[in-house]
Amino acid sequence: MTTESLVRTEELRIYFPVRKFFGTVGEVKAVDGVNLSIGRKETVALVGESGCGKTTLGRALLGLVKPKSGKIFFDGTDLTILSERELKLMRRRMGVVFQDPYASLNPSFTVYRIVEEPLVVNKIGSKEERREMVLKALEEVKLNPAEFFASKYPHMLSGGQRQRVAIARAIITKPEFVVTDEPVSMLDASIRVEILLLFREIQKKHGVSFLYITHDLATAKYFSDRIAIMYAGRIVETGPTKAVLSEPLHPYTQALIDAIPDPDPSNRFVMRKIPPGQPPSLVNPPKGCRFHPRCPFFMQGKCDVLEPPMYRVGVERFSACFLHEEKVTIK
Ligand SMILES: Nc1ncnc2c1ncn2[C@@H]1O[C@H](COP(=O)(O)OP(=O)(O)OP(=O)(O)O)[C@@H](O)[C@H]1O
Numbered sequence: 001m002t003t004e005s006l007v008r009t010e011e012l013r014i015y016f017p018v019r020k021f022f023g024t025v026g027e028v029k030a031v032d033g034v035n036l037s038i039g040r041k042e043t044v045a046l047v048g049e050s051g052c053g054k055t056t057l058g059r060a061l062l063g064l065v066k067p068k069s070g071k072i073f074f075d076g077t078d079l080t081i082l083s084e085r086e087l088k089l090m091r092r093r094m095g096v097v098f099q100d101p102y103a104s105l106n107p108s109f110t111v112y113r114i115v116e117e118p119l120v121v122n123k124i125g126s127k128e129e130r131r132e133m134v135l136k137a138l139e140e141v142k143l144n145p146a147e148f149f150a151s152k153y154p155h156m157l158s159g160g161q162r163q164r165v166a167i168a169r170a171i172i173t174k175p176e177f178v179v180t181d182e183p184v185s186m187l188d189a190s191i192r193v194e195i196l197l198l199f200r201e202i203q204k205k206h207g208v209s210f211l212y213i214t215h216d217l218a219t220a221k222y223f224s225d226r227i228a229i230m231y232a233g234r235i236v237e238t239g240p241t242k243a244v245l246s247e248p249l250h251p252y253t254q255a256l257i258d259a260i261p262d263p264d265p266s267n268r269f270v271m272r273k274i275p276p277g278q279p280p281s282l283v284n285p286p287k288g289c290r291f292h293p294r295c296p297f298f299m300q301g302k303c304d305v306l307e308p309p310m311y312r313v314g315v316e317r318f319s320a321c322f323l324h325e326e327k328v329t330i331k
């Protein structure tokens, strides 16, 4: 793990009330005791099935969701105790790129206005300075000539071009940390790599830290330094991406990976369409390890009773599974 983390959570819990008629009947435990850190200039992929809490965790790191408990540190400052005003200032140092480039850009704004908006909201620069910054950001995301694209409306652009506009908007305030939530899943396969390469280039040039939210292990492998596997509101495994994908520790990670070797190394890691069984309800998650009802290594009287802690299994390798209890290496 990178020694100095830029973003770090401590036992983070985010619960949403479930309302029925006139009362609250329960809580969706979307994030339930998450410890995650992202180093400076590091890309961490957050991977897991639909509904496991990835987007909620990503939004929390940007200070956009109020946690029930736990802490979120950004460059040493706990976001959970900041006022709205202080949070707003902090958010200047962060950016976000959403999944859907069609829904995330205001259709009645020109590209120029969309990309300029964060500068206006944060009162950054004079009109002339902002113009220079907007054109530079458009060039940086390869929308050339910048002047030409600046005058367009989103509906005049392709999906890939729109996502480039969203990226230009995300980086215009020179953020240190960017959350990208399934940024390429709605794009054609041929464009995905181009967009991921663009993220890499931006990272190299500006030293940005990324949280890359995805359910696609192939792109996670390509784009991330470290990977965090999420299951039903909890992180079950973290480690360097290549090591986790070639030798997954947690039975859930193993279920996600089709380990049958393929002659083409880039095809070796594909997410199985559906791992056997169903993810649990986040209102009443199973006692003990949340994965135990689906786990081929389930140990009765243990996995269904106790919640496994995160074991350190090797250099930078962590797994929240009792199978690794014996293998724990002491620091
Ligand atoms: N604002 C909200 N109010 C109530 N429940 C919510 C809210 N946002 C998320 N949830 C619930 O929290 C759980 C986690 O949702 P989240 O969107 O974080 O999952 P996800 O891993 O991003 O899923 P996907 O891969 O489908 O995007 C889900 O059960 C979802 O219905």
Ligand SMILES: [Mg+2]
Binding pocket: 054, 055, 056, 181
């Ligand atoms: Mg999501």
